Amino acid sequence: MKAIWTSASTLARLAAVLLLGLWGAGAGAQAQAPDEAAVLRDLREQTQFISVTVTDLYGKQQTRQIPVMIFRPAGDGPFPLVIMNHGRATAEKRSAQGRQRYEWLSRYLVGKGFAVLLPTRVGYADTYGDFDPEDTGSCQSRRPGPMAVAVADQVMATLAFAKTLPYVDTSRWLVMGQSAGGLTAVATVSRHPPGLVGAINFSGGSGGDPDGRPRNPCSPQQIESLWKEQARSATAPMLWLYWENDLYWGPDVPRRWHEAWTAGGGKAEFHTLAAAGQNGHGAVNFDMDHWVPYAEAFLAKLGFETPGVIARPPASSFAAVDEVDKVPVHAATREGHYRKFLASKLPRAYAIGPKGAAGTASGDWAIGRALGFCQRKGEPCKLYAVDNDVVWTP
Incomplete structure (x- = not known):
């Protein structure tokens, strides 16, 4: 053909x-x-x-x-x-x-x-x-x-x-x-x-x-x-x-x-x-x-052994999950976007990027989807919070 x-x-x-x-x-x-x-x-x-x-x-x-x-x-x-x-x-x-x-x-x-x-x-x-x-x-x-x-x-x-x-x-x-x-x-x-x-x-x-x-x-x-x-x-x-x-x-x-x-x-x-x-x-x-x-x-x-499941990082000591003012994103994003994350049901995840991008998801595949939403425009992102723990480190 x-x-x-x-x-x-x-x-x-x-x-x-x-x-x-x-x-x-x-x-x-x-x-x-x-x-x-x-x-x-x-x-x-x-x-x-x-x-x-x-x-x-x-x-x-x-x-x-x-x-x-x-x-x-x-x-x-x-x-x-x-x-x-x-x-x-x-x-x-x-x-x-x-x-x-x-x-x-x-x-x-x-x-x-x-x-x-x-x-x-x-x-x-x-x-x-x-x-x-x-x-x-x-x-x-x-x-x-x-x-x-x-x-x-x-x-x-x-x-x-x-x-x-x-x-x-x-x-x-x-x-x-x-x-x-x-x-x-x-x-x-x-x-x-x-x-x-x-x-x-x-x-x-x-x-x-x-x-x-x-x-x-x-x-x-x-x-x-x-x-x-x-x-x-x-x-x-x-x-x-x-x-x-x-x-x-x-x-x-x-x-x-x-x-x-x-x-x-x-x-x-x-x-x-x-x-x-x-x-x-x-x-x-x-x-x-x-x-x-x-x-x-x-x-x-079949020999494809690279893990596709994103590992959950351990909790960090950076902040408590409800300390909204500590989240290293713009104030408007903290007050709107991060508070939506706090109001969502578990399992949940929140990801941030170095230039202001953010993504959140709850339910199925929460970690993967939060990172995906954050990274869609090409900015590398890290998990900030998972469930009730902050996992981000500077």
Whole structure:
């Protein structure tokens, strides 16, 4: 497959959201479209466009330009690669589905030393419209095979592009995905491409409707058949993570899908996590405290042992947590932003930078999100307080 890429500037988005680094979103915040947040300078965010050619269920072929978001660590690399793949909103919401950033997952992976490439597939955001290569037909007679080919084709085009980047090491790469992106990861593993060492499937599948058919996806047996067949050619190990209160699939269907995959010869470690939020389907974004330990163990087995969990510093003697006037930020930030931190529930964290940046978060992955909010514009930040302790030292 031929892949062509061109640069696309994203700097114009900065001004509209100048204050996003000052106050974090809640623990249930979902992945953001790139026009909803400033460029993540600390993750060296870029967006490139590549050309992909895909065929839909009805044999219609199209070539489109899709955006690929790139996040990477500091330094020249080369860094091992993760290609992360997004989900699929239900039909009535798909026109509003923008590019998915998966910021907290991306921050976790960059912290472990990975370069992360996140393609927005054909039929979403920039290419939403009259061509949908992920259409699988009617609910009772779905054909997910052509969709699986189309999504994996786009991963392979992204991989071809990654091979041109001097800071990416494609001799060791992983594919990951959430929802339809999880199906994308499974489809990619079935092709056993060179350099692929593992994959993570977050809540993967197809055919769910949390409003019209909660916990009762369309034709789940078709995914069983597809994945049993695809498993015959799969070699890379996988980690499959689902949540008990997934309103797309329910708790039982994913287990049958996993049984089909392993019956076909595929290798996959399967875990059902406890209920998270109102709908665990998107819990990759808001239940990191619980899924990250599984990912850490899985990735360590593959040789990626750099910790992705940010350690909690010990309490310091700099100040008591409620001594607002001691916080080394501007007075306005102390009185507004830091007092919001003090009013938030535990677990919570507050981070500050040397030039006045600040970030706070409570709930899931509080330390990581507080640092992320603080560092978005590129300023290096340190934790000031965690829960009821000041941990900062001058």
